[in-house]
Amino acid sequence: MVGRPFVVRSKRQDTADTWTLELSAPGSESGLTFAPGQFTMLAAGGTGEVPISISGDPSNSSMLVHTVRSVGLATAAICGAEPGQALAVRGPFGRAWPVERLEGLDVVACAGGIGLAPLRPAILALLARRERYGRLVLLYGARTPDQLLFADDLANWSAQGFEVHTTVDSSGPEWLGHVGVITRLIGRAGIAKGHFGAMLCGPEIMMRVTAGALADEGVEDELLYVSAERNMQCGIGHCGHCQLGPTLVCRDGPVYSWAALRRWLEVREL
Amino acid sequence: MRRLEQVLAEIPTFSGLEDSQLKLIAGCGQNTRVGAGALLLREGEAADTFYLIRRGRIALEVHAPGAGALRIETLGADEVVGWSWLFAPYRWQLDARALEPCSLVAFDAACLRGKAEEDHELGYQLMVRFAANLVERLQATRFQLLDVYGNARATL
């Protein structure tokens, strides 16, 4: 339960309440070796640890990258950290996105809000082995245009062979893209016409509704993966808080197949 | 250049209709094009003409003082723009604006309402299709209302 110090090297504000931090171990150029979808327990100063997904490139181990949304005391302290400050890191923990299992298929990544951050390493991993996949599609929904993350990445990924569809819940007149919920993108992206595996990340309602809509378009439950969230405190399967039915999210997730998890997410207040 | 009823037959909304019914509907419609920025529907105006998008995108908007135009949904190919023509008082509730050059089928609402009155079987078929469309859009709207990406709401 002791974190290792990682020093903030650079910091970028993405939206009004979201920052991306790049960290590395003190006196070195090393980040963390991790698999896409894994998270660390991150703490700034004395404000306590929170589980944050790693949002960096899994093939680049020189920097640990975290995209953090400031929603409470601990995340505010992390987002307020300046270059030179050391944060405490434990991890990486958790099961990863099944990028190998989905080889040979078309892949659709569905990201809702900050959910694009945990998917980013998987998207980069898919692009690194582009030839092993069929169509690559990203459906990304955010609240408003100013809450969209990683605009430069979206453009790059589009150029590298990802079909990128973005939508917002509402917008002003400057936005010329789609407006409406993410499920409305599924038909437009022609998901029914491929043989798709899927990776979903976002608020639980969004994942449930999107999984259902993808299933309607023929995506099989065994090829559909979601990233679940529960109250993770220790990250190592000891504290009990992250239980989701018969699983511990820190150990058996956060990535689950929909086939395995669906039954438990359908029970209210489980 | 295909006949309009052949075009309509391929639209998912109209699939399953008989040829005679498609012909009746086509009789109320004609192809048209609009440029980017064109305002197709204006809030409060009589719902005389509604549209089927063949190509292009339309945004549904609400105008609010101080906020300009708030975009709440965008529609694309094979989608119908406007339902208020089906139900009294036959007035548009929203603005609809073309985001890019669009190819549309414009339907005379009064014409189609008249035909639906005369031929109840046609009327029933239209109702079933638009109801299905409405349910799907209602679900999506409800989901949108939850504002799931918002800050610290009870969204589980």
Place this chain on the structure above:
Amino acid sequence: MSPPGSQVLAREDFDSLFEALALRGYTVVGPTIRDRAIVYDEIRSADDLPAGWTDEQDGGHYRLLARDDDALFGYNVGPQSWKAYQLPAERRLWRARLEPDGSVGEIIEDAVPPSRHAFLGVRSCELAAMGILDRVLLGGSHPDPAERARRDGVLVIAVQCGQAGGTCFCSSMGTGPTAGAGFDLALTEVLDSDRGHYFVVDCGSDTGAEILADLPLVAAAKVQQDAARAAHARAAAQMGRELDTSDLRDLLYRNLENPRWDEVAERCLTCGNCTMVCPTCFCTTVEDVTDLQGEHVERHMSWDSCFTIDYSHIAGGSVRSSARSRYRQWMTHKLATWIDQFGSSGCVGCGRCITWCPVGIDITEEARAIRASEGGAGAPS
């Protein structure tokens, strides 16, 4: 290792056990009376044991009653378990300075020295519970070195139950009443009008054998061994409760929306007593605490309970806000999901949760009601 039950220690020689343990530097922890209950605390001699006392237990009921003999171990289990020695109720993990820029300075972990405790009076259900906790804390991908340190060096002297309590159901859970392994020494107390008051001793390890070598033991006569076995059988026949564990996991998985949960929720206070007294509940919470100047930070770990409203908190609120969902979580974890998570049931049938529930909710009764609601065997309560 000597053959089972082959030696006898007379009651008047019982303190020689304490002497042998003290000689080897052990601190003996065992049952003693405090606040009108039998708790586990440091004890020095047989005088500290609850001689002549027994406990009367039922749903929401615990009383100490005088026995008509001087048995040293003539009771079952009290509100505490040995859990506090494996997993302390509260401890500091580390402390560190906080730099002005918010960085955490060098972290000084609190050392956990290997234990020199001798546990005297561990019941079979408690042995099982210790094994279950070991599986949770040591058997995963991140074994806790502090717990390892606490377990190594503990000397376990089991006491085989000679009677079962009003809320006991270890027989149903396959965890007792007689322990076969997991101890260094095991004692069966016999009070016999003919041959007096003695203990039949089983040895379970080399460490135990070494202790025995210092005690004035005599070879057990067959009639003494029979008396010990009779005591075991008596306990097995007296179980106050019963739990049908057949297909129990899937039974509960099928019944997550059973109306019985609403019914129990009307009674449950979500006080969490059951989680505190349960010998296998292991949930903990971690808190970082700074001093007022913001110059030092400490990380503390303490017991937590799934009955608290914050337990399942995520952005937006708690997943389990209703009492119904929290009771369901506790019971299905104990009897069902624990099996999928850790490979065994989480319940050892000690009955503490029944005894110490202020409103007497009975886990065996709840399970029976759910099973009955499927139209199977067992009368609804």
